[in-house]
Amino acid sequence: MKKIKIAFKPWMGFVLFGIALALIPLLAEYTTFVKSSTIITIGGTVIFAIAALGLNILLGYSGLISLGTAGFMGLAAYLSAYMTVDLGLPFEVSLIVAVLVPTLIGVLVGLISLKIEGMYLAIATLAVSEILRKTFEEFEFITNGFSGKSARFPQLLGFIQLDRASTYYLIVVVLVIAMLLTYNMMNGQVGRAFNAMRGSESAASAMGVYSLKYRLIAFALATILASLAGVMYVHFIRFAYPSTWNLKLSLDFLAMIVIGGLRSIYGTVLGAFIVFAIPDLFLKQIPFFNQLSYVLNGVLIIEVIMFYPSGLINIGFDIKRLWLKLRKGIHDAGK
Amino acid sequence: MMLENNELLKIEALSIQFGGLKAVDQLSFTIHEKEIFGLIGPNGAGKTTVFNCITQFYKPNHGNIYFRNIKDEVINLVDLKVHQVIRQGVVRTFQNVELIRELSILDNVLIGAHIDYKTGVISQALRLPKAVKEEAIYKAKAEEILKKLGIYERKDMLVFGQPYGILKKVELARTFMSDPKLVILDEPAAGLNDVETLQLAKTIRQIRDDFNCSVLLVEHDMRLVMDVCDTICAINFGKFLAQGTAKDIQKNPLVQEAYLGKEEHDE
Ligand SMILES: Nc1ncnc2c1ncn2[C@@H]1O[C@H](COP(=O)(O)OP(=O)(O)O)[C@@H](O)[C@H]1O
Numbered sequence A: 001m002k003k004i005k006i007a008f009k010p011w012m013g014f015v016l017f018g019i020a021l022a023l024i025p026l027l028a029e030y031t032t033f034v035k036s037s038t039i040i041t042i043g044g045t046v047i048f049a050i051a052a053l054g055l056n057i058l059l060g061y062s063g064l065i066s067l068g069t070a071g072f073m074g075l076a077a078y079l080s081a082y083m084t085v086d087l088g089l090p091f092e093v094s095l096i097v098a099v100l101v102p103t104l105i106g107v108l109v110g111l112i113s114l115k116i117e118g119m120y121l122a123i124a125t126l127a128v129s130e131i132l133r134k135t136f137e138e139f140e141f142i143t144n145g146f147s148g149k150s151a152r153f154p155q156l157l158g159f160i161q162l163d164r165a166s167t168y169y170l171i172v173v174v175l176v177i178a179m180l181l182t183y184n185m186m187n188g189q190v191g192r193a194f195n196a197m198r199g200s201e202s203a204a205s206a207m208g209v210y211s212l213k214y215r216l217i218a219f220a221l222a223t224i225l226a227s228l229a230g231v232m233y234v235h236f237i238r239f240a241y242p243s244t245w246n247l248k249l250s251l252d253f254l255a256m257i258v259i260g261g262l263r264s265i266y267g268t269v270l271g272a273f274i275v276f277a278i279p280d281l282f283l284k285q286i287p288f289f290n291q292l293s294y295v296l297n298g299v300l301i302i303e304v305i306m307f308y309p310s311g312l313i314n315i316g317f318d319i320k321r322l323w324l325k326l327r328k329g330i331h332d333a334g335k
Numbered sequence B: 001m002m003l004e005n006n007e008l009l010k011i012e013a014l015s016i017q018f019g020g021l022k023a024v025d026q027l028s029f030t031i032h033e034k035e036i037f038g039l040i041g042p043n044g045a046g047k048t049t050v051f052n053c054i055t056q057f058y059k060p061n062h063g064n065i066y067f068r069n070i071k072d073e074v075i076n077l078v079d080l081k082v083h084q085v086i087r088q089g090v091v092r093t094f095q096n097v098e099l100i101r102e103l104s105i106l107d108n109v110l111i112g113a114h115i116d117y118k119t120g121v122i123s124q125a126l127r128l129p130k131a132v133k134e135e136a137i138y139k140a141k142a143e144e145i146l147k148k149l150g151i152y153e154r155k156d157m158l159v160f161g162q163p164y165g166i167l168k169k170v171e172l173a174r175t176f177m178s179d180p181k182l183v184i185l186d187e188p189a190a191g192l193n194d195v196e197t198l199q200l201a202k203t204i205r206q207i208r209d210d211f212n213c214s215v216l217l218v219e220h221d222m223r224l225v226m227d228v229c230d231t232i233c234a235i236n237f238g239k240f241l242a243q244g245t246a247k248d249i250q251k252n253p254l255v256q257e258a259y260l261g262k263e264e265h266d267e
């Protein structure tokens, strides 16, 4: 049953998607209705998508909840800012340390997840996140407390100084790589093990999936992506306040993956745009909505859970199905 | 040596208690290599519980479960954790099918090869040649098994929404991915019609020959048990009643009273 295969591989899709994302700021420059601040919003969205992708690995694939994404992201942001600005370390070194430290803590949370599940795991991760946020407020010599910590655009290899636009491209590259690697992992043995853990614990253990190991891997992957996002954030926005890394941000990540689609890689990015970019770009202008963006998220989540439990990313399929049905109806009626 | 030459699994004085209830009580039986062994008994007799004890989903209160593993060593399964059992060559299905609904049939079957993968997360993430090759090998193996069970055409469909008979087959296919020495089937014919049950009997025998393994099965459907099993062990209230060939068991008055008799009255 060998069909002629179209040589289109999944990685090409991710690359094309990345190129499209990279073009957005250019479009912004040549159209009048989008302001130059757009690139900050879009860049922020792409950064959030990276962290949300990690949460999707954790919740979507592995069925483990976390409300700690914001805390880990913030920790990485401060670490990288501190190491590049105060210690004068190269960007690459800061990046590695700023990803490793939160990931170690994330793995410890993974250990906790063996003992507590569901609601209680959500609360435990929230507690970790809140402790981190309090730490950001208190450890002023690293975080500069409430005044906020500033950082610079990344300098690659010690001599390539990036500006806003090139940092944006770097962020898009990181997202595309994250999407590609996530896709590869989730469509192989590791991803199936995650799915088994979520879908049937009995089947997973009978088939030899060692749940401790895979829980730790899931938490590690989620924290790596959250930390990468944190590092990108602080070197793109160039500022971090303790209040940024609060429960609302963690809930936003949850909203992104639920609205975009659990276990959907493109859906995660779509979710990030719906939850973050659209309100920021369009709805903020309307004063009423500015106050109510969180209500909008809540309503969207409920709508999606009720009507699109597999996420808005699947709306395309349904429109296509509806169209085919309609066409068939017209066809049948014609006969 | 705890096991004689051609003995594969020996259950010795197995007991497990839930609260005051003795679900399995001093039960002993032995399964030989390449044997199709049936465990029968009325509802609530403790059959599933025996399976759960063998596969370490439950830790028995007493008793030993000796098993000649794939390395030909004799081990006591009781010493293992649940996820380690499959590595010894024991794999099972579940009375209430345990599959991952959101995955395709092929992916569900591939989970059965989980322990055989040698490449790690990083090789898989980077799609290194060895990871790609490994995945292709197990995919081919899974497709082969699906063909044998006659559900190859459905391999890319989601498990969600498949008819019950197909789900039972997918679970069966999954067990064979790990090249087991002992396959444990909990009511494999439940929910199947007569034609499917007959076909299943054939499949189980064919599979024993193809994969060179022993089969331990629990079944309510007496026709299947009588038809396919070399040896049958009957239990009631967690206790041993009788053991023998299908004919012996059918003639046994204890079994008739506990199980067959009752069934006839029901009909
Ligand atoms: N986890 C458990 N907790 C309490 N009682 C159990 C548990 N598992 C099984 N039992 C009891 O043990 C007895 C045997 O059950 P089971 O092994 O499922 O029977 P069978 O598979 O032969 O129909 C039943 O009375 C059942 O209620």
Ligand SMILES: [Mg+2]
Residues within 6 Å of the ligand: B047, B048, B049, B095
């Ligand atoms: Mg049972």
